Amino acid sequence: MARALRGAAGTLASAIYHTMMPVRCAFCERQCGIGRDLTEKVTAICAECAGRLPFIRANAFRAGGGPVIVPLRYTPMVRKAILQYKFGGRPYYRKAFSFLIASRALSETLRTGVGYDLVTWTPVHRRREAARGYDQAELLAAGVSGLLGVRKDRTLVRVRETAPQSKVGHRQREVNVEGAFAPAAGSRVAGLRVMLVDDVVTTGSTAEECMAILLMGGAKAVTLAAVATGKAGVELESVRGG
Numbered sequence: 001m002a003r004a005l006r007g008a009a010g011t012l013a014s015a016i017y018h019t020m021m022p023v024r025c026a027f028c029e030r031q032c033g034i035g036r037d038l039t040e041k042v043t044a045i046c047a048e049c050a051g052r053l054p055f056i057r058a059n060a061f062r063a064g065g066g067p068v069i070v071p072l073r074y075t076p077m078v079r080k081a082i083l084q085y086k087f088g089g090r091p092y093y094r095k096a097f098s099f100l101i102a103s104r105a106l107s108e109t110l111r112t113g114v115g116y117d118l119v120t121w122t123p124v125h126r127r128r129e130a131a132r133g134y135d136q137a138e139l140l141a142a143g144v145s146g147l148l149g150v151r152k153d154r155t156l157v158r159v160r161e162t163a164p165q166s167k168v169g170h171r172q173r174e175v176n177v178e179g180a181f182a183p184a185a186g187s188r189v190a191g192l193r194v195m196l197v198d199d200v201v202t203t204g205s206t207a208e209e210c211m212a213i214l215l216m217g218g219a220k221a222v223t224l225a226a227v228a229t230g231k232a233g234v235e236l237e238s239v240r241g242g
């Protein structure tokens with residue numbers, strides 16, 4: 001009986017601890033609420049950061065012959081949050097980021113009437129995933145898949161480790177990713193409208209390599225989606241700045 005009570009008290013204490021977990025903004029890390037998520041840390045975007053985020057004008061950026069779903073410009077504020085997500089042990093930031101991608105995708109779908117059959121992602125090499133403990137693009141794809149109610153599936157594998165595109169000269173970027181990806185065994189994309197999710201799009205060379213593989217596999221259409229782009233000259237929404 002005593003043991004059962006202790007167990008129950010422990011469960012309650014744990015539930016309260018997790019319930020009281022502060023919600024921190026993914027961009028400034030300030031507390032902006034109290035969590036109600038009992039299973040994991042929660043994250044959000046505070047009102048102040050939401051007002052300062054460098055939102056890109058819809059359809060301002062195209063890759064692989066179509067518009068890219070990309071809500072933000074890769075400014076220092078956005079870069080800091082994404083680096084924390086990728087290298088700072090904060091995989092739970094995916095909630096804030098996948099929310100930004102999904103809401104931009106949804107408003108596009110409402111405008112065009114065209115949706116998606118499958119959400120997939122640009123994979124990191126297995127060695128890099130093992131070192132980090134997660135594939136940041138896969139987590140984003142999972143978040144977007146859940147928010148849009150579209151099935152997620154692995155369709156690509158990275159067969160060759162490549163230097164990060166940000167560390168390679170502009171002209172070397174296409175060569176750097178050439179032959180780096182292959183179709184995942186057993187995946188089927190024929191006839192499907194696919195959303196390809198990545199964290200950041202630089203020149204679009206990596207994405208175009210992946211999009212070509214998916215189109216060769218018979219995909220009806222492939223749309224690239226990412227949290228941010230560092231591509232120069234992409235127009236921001238009116239008065240916003242980062």
Ligand SMILES: [Zn+2]
Pocket residue numbers: 025026027028029030045046047048049050
């Ligand atoms: Zn904030």
